[in-house]
Amino acid sequence: MHILLIEDDPLLGKAVERALTQLTYTVTWLRDGREAVAAVNDRMVDLILLDLGLPNKDGFDVLLELRQRRIRTPVIVMTARDGLEARVRGLDAGADDYLVKPFHLDELAARIRSTARRAQGLSDNRIEVGALSLDMTTAEVSFRGAPVELTPREFALLQTLMERAGRVVRRAQLESSLYGWDSDVGTNALDVLVHGLRRKLSHDTIKTVRGFGYTIPLEPQ
């Protein structure tokens, strides 16, 4: 999952980026609110972590502008302001969740999971498609009842596809979700990853839609 972190404080930005990367998320960190709005406008991202109180553009304005531009990406707001008024204002401006600093990493991770889950219309942290079962909290995957060992990237790819099971996920979206925007990804990196995943599960779990992307069909195989 590709998370856009908008945070002006270098220390907090670095800490959150490191922690989320450790949790197998792909993180793009921007310091400037203006830059962030422009970036989200023409590229894909799965979730936005937004700090209120940015230079140049107040976090509230960033949020309002995102929603005005009909960008529906889920947003979790991080802030040092703990007043009721600030929270209500943040949620009303279109935030999906609200974290008051300081917060624990576990809470941040849980809120990212729950916000992403809600955005996908899921009600718990388990996704089951056919013989595949994936637990987002424990990062465990089982296929036909047997546990499968996956690398973090493979897990992230499988999760993205399972969340959108029955729909075709475009290559560009998968690449953004797995590698972020700026990483220098070889054209076949995604294909290699899909190949590895197919080997660990079964060849026809993931179907290729030529020239477009990949999909996990909803029909039981």
Added chain:
Amino acid sequence: MKLHSLRARIRWTIIGLLATVLLPLGMLSYQRTIAEVDELSDGRLAQSARTLEALIGHDSFALGSPEHAPIDVPAFAADPKNTPRNARTYESEVGYQVVDRQGNLRISTSNLLGMPAIEAPDRTFKDVAFGGYRWRVFTLRKASGELIRTAERYDSRDEIAYALWIQHGLPLFIGIPLLAILVGWGVQRNLRPLDVLADKLFMRKPGSHALLTLENAPSELQPVLDALNEQIARLEEALERERRFSADVAHELRTPLASTMINLESAMHARDATASESALISATECLASLARRTEQLLALARLEGAPGRQPLNRVDLVAVTGAVIDEMVAVIVTSGVELSLAPLPDTLIVQGDEAALRALLRNLLENAMRHVPAGGHVQFALSQTRYEAVIDVVDDGPGIPAERRSQVFDRFHRESSSRGDGYGLGLSIVKRAAQMHGANIQLLDSPLGRGLHVRVGIPLPDDSQA
């Protein structure tokens, strides 16, 4: 008795003053009435005596023969009903006697019958006790030798005086309680604005910026209102500062605190030792930042808490600079930024607060050092013009665009290119300390081509102006 109510005090003061003036006036009036009645009655006695003298001297007036008993004249009208009503009170107990040349009593009113003979010179008054009463007796001697006495009882005189005085004095006595009631009402009515003011103060909501106003406020209350409004405004301002300050504290402390927590938890969850160590190093950096911001906030709190005018001492800026550089050695050595000091004057005395000046210099230098990337330069100079001690800090960092220079003094402000760490906080400390010294701050283009030039001018004390 201690009176706590202004209303009671005013009322009793007025009543007391009225009583103090009116009671002696009443007494005086009583004495004057008695004296006047005495004189009036004496005059009447003398007049009656002369009338009698004229009557008995007339040829047709028969005195009767001395062998006969004196003519008895009733002292009072026999029938009181025929006496005119208005005359009743003032018809006093009077009597006459006429004594002939030989000393025989020829005429006498019945009330004076049996009065012992009074030897008194012509046309004199004499007080005599007779028949259980005190009498005032006037004696008139005719040249032919007859003696005429007219007399009046003192108690009936006093009755008249008393009656007269009651007529005039009574309103005074009824008037005092009536006045007390009216004064009370008047005082109550005129002190109404005080009650209204009290109600308004009581109902006032904290945080309200509305001015206290009173319709038709008496001119004595206006200064009180003005003073109250000013005090309230000052209080609200202080509260507002306090609120802003705690918001800033929250922001400045919670952010590094969050970073520290996240880093420590990353270290705990790390898969390998390298990742764990790197997260721990970051956590240490975050703690250092937390410590630094705490120090800055304390410095700012101390400066903000200081009253606007506090005693300023003679402080040597050169000595303060030395102390600040000593404190910052660790930062200077590890920053990778080259700090150069222009040759300092021997001394540069200003009127100031040493702690505030130290905070000013330290934050000026730290801000510059932190905003210049490694390999950059910071230049520091102290100099003196005719009226000012001038501090110049020049860097070749990213600088601040001219249009944003006025905003950087806000505590929340952080330039996007900065390395964080409370840029705004540092500059607001500089600003507050400068304010305490009546100093001015200029943000200029750096002479190094890029970066920022901060110039602080502190007015020199009068005696050291060149």
